[in-house]
Amino acid sequence: MSSHNSEINSGNLIEVKDLSFAYKKNDWILRDINIRIKKGEVIGLVGDSGSGKTTFAYILKGIIPQIFKGYLKGNVYINHLDIRKAKIVQIAKIVGMVFQDLNSQLFSNTVKEEILFGLQNLKLNLDWGKEAMDFLNIESLAEEIPMNLSAGQKQRVILASIIATKPKLLILDEPSAHLDFKGKYSLLKNIKRLNSEYNTTILLISQDPWIIGELCHHILYFNNYSIKYQPTEEKIQKVPQWSWIL
Ligand SMILES: Nc1ncnc2c1ncn2[C@@H]1O[C@H](COP(=O)(O)OP(=O)(O)O)[C@@H](O)[C@H]1O
Ligand SMILES: [Mg+2]
Numbered sequence: 001m002s003s004h005n006s007e008i009n010s011g012n013l014i015e016v017k018d019l020s021f022a023y024k025k026n027d028w029i030l031r032d033i034n035i036r037i038k039k040g041e042v043i044g045l046v047g048d049s050g051s052g053k054t055t056f057a058y059i060l061k062g063i064i065p066q067i068f069k070g071y072l073k074g075n076v077y078i079n080h081l082d083i084r085k086a087k088i089v090q091i092a093k094i095v096g097m098v099f100q101d102l103n104s105q106l107f108s109n110t111v112k113e114e115i116l117f118g119l120q121n122l123k124l125n126l127d128w129g130k131e132a133m134d135f136l137n138i139e140s141l142a143e144e145i146p147m148n149l150s151a152g153q154k155q156r157v158i159l160a161s162i163i164a165t166k167p168k169l170l171i172l173d174e175p176s177a178h179l180d181f182k183g184k185y186s187l188l189k190n191i192k193r194l195n196s197e198y199n200t201t202i203l204l205i206s207q208d209p210w211i212i213g214e215l216c217h218h219i220l221y222f223n224n225y226s227i228k229y230q231p232t233e234e235k236i237q238k239v240p241q242w243s244w245i246l
Contacts, residue, residue: 011039013079014036015035015077015078017076018075019072021059029225031226033074035229039199041201041218042191044215045206046205046222047221047223054100061097081094097162098159098171102178111141111149118161118164122165132164136163136190138156152187169201169203170200170201172205174205184208188211191204218230
């Protein structure tokens, strides 16, 4: 363990130090970001369109700089792993991400194959696929063709394929964007259960005050190249019990 790593408080899952990023020279999207996030927290990432939320998520997942290049300064550690230096496979074992575009994440002929694919790739226990399908209640879709499913079902399949690998950090990029009310409600319940039963740390990028208010302990507010970390504000309305509608 490097001297830096030993300084990280063991209660923190994510440590971001002096992080700056630009896709084009001197055109900074993120500037001098310093954040620590504790294990088991649910964090909402909010901010205007184009404020850098997806970019930040790509840095945590190692997509930047491994796939998208740019000008990156500073350090990111997740579960003591130096994300800038780690191999994609090492990162894949601890960070799972559901991208905004559902269709680009589905490529198998059946739901079951879709869920086993990641486990096979990472050489993990294939039984975890069944556990994830049970958890999201999609066993009945096992033989279906993923591309033929509804948006809500596609999202549950993608979520199952990721939670099957038991990531320590789950990033969801605007997951409620394609969903109807019932779909949003089910997403909300599943995220809550995932956090309470598996203690998964969750970063939720969302424009939906209801989802943020219901789920998130803290908010990361992206504004003007920087990020402010604050408790979920009281003014974000908490909705009590809507289940009677469904
Ligand atoms: N691959 C890219 N190359 C160049 N600029 C990009 C790229 N992706 C995003 N951007 C720019 O970076 C800024 C932040 O984008 P993004 O992280 O997608 O914001 P958000 O997710 O908050 O809407 C935007 O101005 C966007 O146009
Ligand atoms: Mg985005």
